[in-house]
Amino acid sequence: xxxxxxxxxxxGTTRLTAIAGGGVAVLAFVIYLLARMSSPQMExxxxxxxxxxxxxxxxxxxxxxxxxxxxxxxxEVWVPKDRKLxxxxxxxxxxxxxGGSVATGYELFDKGDMLGSTSFVQNINLVxxxxxxxxxxxxxxDGVKSARVHLVLPKREVFSRExxxxxxxxxxxxxxxxxxxxxxxQAIQHLVAAAVPKLKPARIxxxxxxxxxxxxxxxxxxxxxxxxxxxxKLATEQRLQRTIEELLERxxxxxxxxxxxxxxxxxxxxxxxxxxxxxxxxxxRSHVTxxxxxxxxxxxxxxxxxxxNLPDAGASNPGARSQSKQNRTQETVNxxxxxxxxxxxxxxxxxxxxxxxxxxxGRYSPAAEGQKKLTYQPRDEKEMDQLAALVRGxxxxxxxxxxQVEVINMPFAGHDEPEVEAGDHKIxxxxxxxxxxxxxxxxxxxxxxxxxxxxxxxxVSRAVESMAAxxxxxxxxxxLGAGGPPLLGPGGIPPAPAPGMLPEEMETVDELIDIDKVxxxxxxxxxxxxxxxxxxxxxxxxxxxxxxxxxxx
Numbered sequence: 124x125x126x127x128x129x130x131x132x133x134x135g136t137t138r139l140t141a142i143a144g145g146g147v148a149v150l151a152f153v154i155y156l157l158a159r160m161s162s163p164q165m166e167x168x169x170x171x172x173x174x175x176x177x178x179x180x181x182x183x184x185x186x187x188x189x190x191x192x193x194x195x196x197x198x199e200v201w202v203p204k205d206r207k208l209x210x211x212x213x214x215x216x217x218x219x220x221x222g223g224s225v226a227t228g229y230e231l232f233d234k235g236d237m238l239g240s241t242s243f244v245q246n247i248n249l250v251x252x253x254x255x256x257x258x259x260x261x262x263x264x265d266g267v268k269s270a271r272v273h274l275v276l277p278k279r280e281v282f283s284r285e286x287x288x289x290x291x292x293x294x295x296x297x298x299x300x301x302x303x304x305x306x307x308x309q310a311i312q313h314l315v316a317a318a319v320p321k322l323k324p325a326r327i328x329x330x331x332x333x334x335x336x337x338x339x340x341x342x343x344x345x346x347x348x349x350x351x352x353x354x355x356k357l358a359t360e361q362r363l364q365r366t367i368e369e370l371l372e373r374x375x376x377x378x379x380x381x382x383x384x385x386x387x388x389x390x391x392x393x394x395x396x397x398x399x400x401x402x403x404x405x406x407x408r409s410h411v412t413x414x415x416x417x418x419x420x421x422x423x424x425x426x427x428x429x430x431x432n433l434p435d436a437g438a439s440n441p442g443a444r445s446q447s448k449q450n451r452t453q454e455t456v457n458x459x460x461x462x463x464x465x466x467x468x469x470x471x472x473x474x475x476x477x478x479x480x481x482x483x484x485g486r487y488s489p490a491a492e493g494q495k496k497l498t499y500q501p502r503d504e505k506e507m508d509q510l511a512a513l514v515r516g517x518x519x520x521x522x523x524x525x526x527q528v529e530v531i532n533m534p535f536a537g538h539d540e541p542e543v544e545a546g547d548h549k550i551x552x553x554x555x556x557x558x559x560x561x562x563x564x565x566x567x568x569x570x571x572x573x574x575x576x577x578x579x580x581x582x583v584s585r586a587v588e589s590m591a592a593x594x595x596x597x598x599x600x601x602x603l604g605a606g607g608p609p610l611l612g613p614g615g616i617p618p619a620p621a622p623g624m625l626p627e628e629m630e631t632v633d634e635l636i637d638i639d640k641v642x643x644x645x646x647x648x649x650x651x652x653x654x655x656x657x658x659x660x661x662x663x664x665x666x667x668x669x670x671x672x673x674x675x676x
Contacts, residue, residue, distance in 0.1 A: 145574075152571050163203035164560075165192055168210055169220055170199045171268060171298060176220035183217065184210075250274055257315055261293070264311070266301035270294070274319060289322040290340065291315055296332040305354065308337045352390045352471060359474075360384045366517050367481060371510060379484040379535070384518065389473035397465040404461035413453040420446045477518055477526045483510060484535040496539040502532050 168191075169180065177197050184191045184202070189210070192201040202210055214220070240248075254272040261270040271294050277287040293311065295303070303311075312324040325347070328340025339346070367382040487497040511530040520526050657664040 149571065149575065163190070165201040166204045166207050168200045168202045168207055172198050172200065172220055179219055180214065183214070250276060253319065257318060260314065261311060264307065266298055266303060267295055268298040269296040272315070288326055289319060290326040291319065291322060293327065293329045295329065303337065312338055356386060356388050359386045359388065363518050367479065367514055370513055370517050371483070375483065381482045383480045385478045386474060387476040389475050390471040392471050393469040395467040399463040401461040405458045406461070407456060408459040409457040411455040415451040417449040418447070476524055479514060479518055479528045481514055481530045483530060483532050484538060485532055487539060499534045499539060507532055
C-alpha cells in the first residue's frame with residue numbers, strides 16, 4: 124500500500140489531475156446512462172394548457188408524488204406512459220383542465236352561503252351558470268380551445284306591450300390554425316338557442332380569436348337571403364368540383380386532376396298564378412225541357428145575343444164553329460268549360476350556366492440515363508375526349524344553356540420528382556421511439572468506450588511506464604514491480620538489497636526483480652536456441668548467412 128502511494132506521488136500533479144478528471148467523467152457518464160435507461164417513458168398528458176390549468180395539474184401531480192415534465196413554456200404536461208390514462212380519469216374527476224375559468228357552471232349553487240343571497244344575486248348566478256355550461260359544451264367541439272358566452276336575457280316590463288328579444292354573443296379561441304366550417308358555426312348557434320328560452324339562432328353573434336365574424340347575429344331577411352344565395356352557390360360549385368375529381372381519379376389515379384367550377388344561379392323568387400280554359404273540353408252542367416199546349420174553339424155566327432152567352436147556348440145553337448190547337452216545346456242545356464288554375468312559386472337556386480375548367484396530369488416514365496427527374500408524356504387526344512365526355516356528363520352539360528367545359532392536359536409541378544417511400548413507424552418490427560432510444564444509448568456507450576480507449580488508457584499507460592522507469596535501485600539497476608512474473612536472481616535467490624537502504628526501501632527492493640539480469644538470461648536463452656537450430660539445419664543456416672553477406676556487399 125505504501126509503495127502504491129509512493130508511486131502515485133511520483134506521477135506528478137498534472138497526471139494525477141488528468142486521471143482523476145477522466146475517472147470522474149466516466150463515473151458521471153455511467154450514472155447518467157443508468158438514470159436514462161431506468162427513467163420511465165414519458166407521454167403527453169395535456170397540451171395547449173392555460174397557465175392556471177397547468178398550475179392546478181402540477182399541484183395535483185406533486186401531491187400524488189407522480190413524476191412529470193413541463194414542456195413548451197408550461198403549456199404541455201408529460202407523465203409516465205403507464206400512468207397517462209389513469210391520470211386523465213383522475214383529472215376529469217377534479218374537473219381539470221377547466222379552460223382557465225373558475226366555478227362558472229352550475230357548481231356556483233353548491234356553495235353554502237346561497238341561502239341568504241338576494242334574488243338579484245340568484246339571477247346573476249343563474250346567467251353565469253348558463254354561460255359557463257354553454258362554454259364547456261362548446262369547448263368539447265374539435266378545434267375549439269376555449270369559449271366565452273355572453274347572454275342577454277331581458278326582463279318583461281310591467282304594462283309594456285313591446286318585449287325585447289333575448290340575444291347572445293360568443294367568442295371562440297381556436298386551437299392553432301384550425302377553423303370552423305359554416306355548418307359547425309350554425310350548429311353552435313342552434314345549440315345555444317335550444318338551451319336558452321326564447322332565444323332565436325339568428326340573434327346569436329359568433330366571432331373567433333382573430334376577430335373574424337363567423338355569424339352576424341341579425342334577423343334581417345334580405346341579408347339572410349343574400350347569405351343563403353352565396354352559400355348555395357358555393358355548395359353547388361364544391362359539389363360539382365368534388366364529383367369531377369372523384370370520377371376522374373378512379374381512372375388516372377389520385378392527385379392527378381384539379382377541377383374548378385363556376386355556377387351562375389337564378390336567385391329570383393317568382394310566384395305565378397295562371398288560369399287556362401280549354402274550349403274543346405266541355406261538361407254538361409244542367410238540362411231543362413219546357414212543353415206548352417194551347418187549344419181554341421170559335422163560332423162562325425157573327426150575331427151577338429143573350430142566348431149565345433147562356434151556358435147551354437152551344438147545344439141549342441148548332442151553328443158553325445172554328446177550332447185552333449198549338450203545342451210548343453223548349454229545351455235549355457247549360458255546359459261548363461274546362462278551366463285549370465296554377466299557383467306556382469319558384470324558389471331561388473335554378474342553374475343558369477355552368478363553366479368547368481379541368482386540369483389533368485400526364486404520364487411519367489423512369490428518368491433517362493444521367494437525369495434525375497422523370498420523363499413527362501402527355502395523354503393522347505382520344506383519352507382526353509373521353510375525359511371531357513365524363514366531365515360533361517358529371518355536371519349535367521346543356522349546350523342550350525350556354526355551359527362550357529375545358530379539359531386540358533398539362534404537367535403538374537413537382538410530380539416529375541422520383542417518389543420517396545415514407546418510412547414506416549416501425550423499424551425492424553420495433554416501435555420507432557424505442558429504437559431511437561436504444562440507438563441514442565448505444566451511441567453514448569460507444570462514445571464512452573472510445574473515451575476509455577483513446578484518452579484514459581494512454582494516460583494510465585504512460586503513468587505506469589513512468590512508475591516503472593522511476594523504480595531503480597541506488598546502484599542504478601532497473602527493477603520490475605512485484606505485480607510482474609516472479610523472476611529470481613541466479614540460483615533462484617532474489618537480489619540482495621543494496622547497503623545503506625532504509626527499511627521501507629529494503630521492503631520495496633525485496634518485492635522487485637533486477638531487470639538487467641532478466642534481460643541477460645533472455646539473451647542467453649535466445650543464443651542457445653539459435654545454436655540448436657543451426658545444428659539441426661546447417662544447410663538452411665548457411666544459405667541465410669550467405670544472403671546476409673550478399674546484402675551487405
